Amino acid sequence: xxxxxxxxxxxxxxxxxxxxxxxxxxxxxxxxxxxxxxxxxxxxxxxxxxxxxxxxxxxxxxxxxxxxxxxxxxxxxxxxxxxxxxxxxxxxxxxxxxxxxxxxxxxxxxxxxxxxxxxxxxxxxxxxxxxxxxxxxxxxxxxxxxxxxxxxxxxxxxxxxxxxxxxxxxxxxxxxxxxxxxxxxxxxxxxxxxxxxxxxxxxxxxxxxxxxxxxxxxxxxxxxxxxxxxxxxxxxxxxxxxxxxxxxxxxxxxxxxx
Numbered sequence: 001x002x003x004x005x006x007x008x009x010x011x012x013x014x015x016x017x018x019x020x021x022x023x024x025x026x027x028x029x030x031x032x033x034x035x036x037x038x039x040x041x042x043x044x045x046x047x048x049x050x051x052x053x054x055x056x057x058x059x060x061x062x063x064x065x066x067x068x069x070x071x072x073x074x075x076x077x078x079x080x081x082x083x084x085x086x087x088x089x090x091x092x093x094x095x096x097x098x099x100x101x102x103x104x105x106x107x108x109x110x111x112x113x114x115x116x117x118x119x120x121x122x123x124x125x126x127x128x129x130x131x132x133x134x135x136x137x138x139x140x141x142x143x144x145x146x147x148x149x150x151x152x153x154x155x156x157x158x159x160x161x162x163x164x165x166x167x168x169x170x171x172x173x174x175x176x177x178x179x180x181x182x183x184x185x186x187x188x189x190x191x192x193x194x195x196x197x198x199x200x201x202x203x204x205x206x207x208x209x210x211x212x213x214x215x216x217x218x219x220x221x222x223x224x225x226x227x228x229x230x231x232x233x234x235x236x237x238x239x240x241x242x243x244x245x246x247x248x249x250x251x252x253x254x255x256x257x258x
Contacts, residue, residue, distance in 0.1 A: 003232065005203055007149050007150055008096075008128045012039045012067070013039065014036075014038050015204040015205070015232055016036055016194070016205060016206075016225055016228045017069070017205070018036050018038040018040075018041055018206070018208060018221070019042050019043075019206065019207070020041060020060075020208075021044060021209075022208065022213055024217075026060040028218065029060065029212070029217075030060065031217075032220070033061065033066075035219075036221035039065075042071050043068060043070055044071055045084045045085075045093075058093075067094075068093060068094050069094070069097075069098050070098065071100055071132075072084045072085060072098070072118075074100075075101055075102070076102065076103040077103070077114055078101055081100065081114070081118040082122060085118075085122055086125075096127070096128040096149075097122060097127050097129055097130070098130045098131075099115060099119055099130070101114035101115045108159075109134065109157060112134055112136060115132070118131075119131050119143055129147070129149060130149055130150045130152055131143055131148055131150075131151060132152045132154070133152060133153050133154070134153065135154060135166040135170035135171050136153070137170060137177055140153065140174045140177070141177055144179065150180050150182070150183050151174065151178060151181075151182055152182075153182065153184060154185055154187055155185075155187040155193070156186065158187065160187055160189075161187070161188070161190075161210055163188060163189055163193045164187075164197075165187060171200065171202065175200060175201040175202060182202045182203050183202065183203060183204045183206055184204075185205070186206075188207055189210050190210065191223040191224045191228075193227075194207065194224055194227040194231060195230050196231065199231045200235070201235055204228075205224075205228060210224070
């Protein structure tokens with residue numbers, strides 16, 4: 001706990017957040033989440049009948065072990081996202097909410113305006129708001145100013161496994177310019193990409209598809225845990241500068257010459 005992740009005053013050991021969708025079965029999901037070491041687990045509220053919940057994803061995990069992070073996946077407008085968040089609170093699920101406003105069914109890119117509008121209302125109503133956003137530094141700063149607990153820029157469209165399709169620079173600028181935790185969310189495909197996110201100073205990553213759809217989800221979850229840990233340690237250690245020319249590993253001064 002010498003380097004904890006702190007969100008809205010709550011402390012976490014793990015910097016890997018995971019989702020609950022796309023797994024082949026509930027048992028694989030449970031084992032993968034345990035192997036990941038994650039303490040924050042997100043669940044899509046649209047997968048639950050909020051008016052008459054029967055057996056659902058909520059029955060498949062021991063929520064006393066995890067911080068549940070309901071999300072508004074499937075909501076196309078700010079109004080829909082606000083309604084779903086309020087229903088989740090009324091059910092006693094959580095005051096934490098991952099805001100997703102995604103009107104485009106093909107690329108599933110977040111709507112910056114709708115996201116901002118939803119976040120403004122929900123922050124005012126006392127929610128702990130974690131917004132999923134494009135890798136837009138200006139939007140990130142405005143959401144921080146609203147009072148959002150984190151910002152969650154995408155690396156690539158959801159579920160694509162493309163890695164940093166948006167490039168590292170926009171996310172690096174967000175890390176530089178905001179003071180709330182930066183969580184890379186969506187598009188990562190391999191543990192090396194999670195490590196890279198941590199190396200540039202991101203505070204955490206959220207991974208779902210890359211783990212759930214792997215040939216061995218449990219092993220991949222462990223690999224992502226190790227990638228996040230390695231990347232964070234590298235960031236704290238401080239990498240060497242990039243040089244335009246070679247620099248000998250063994251110094252030449254004092255070498256005995258024939």
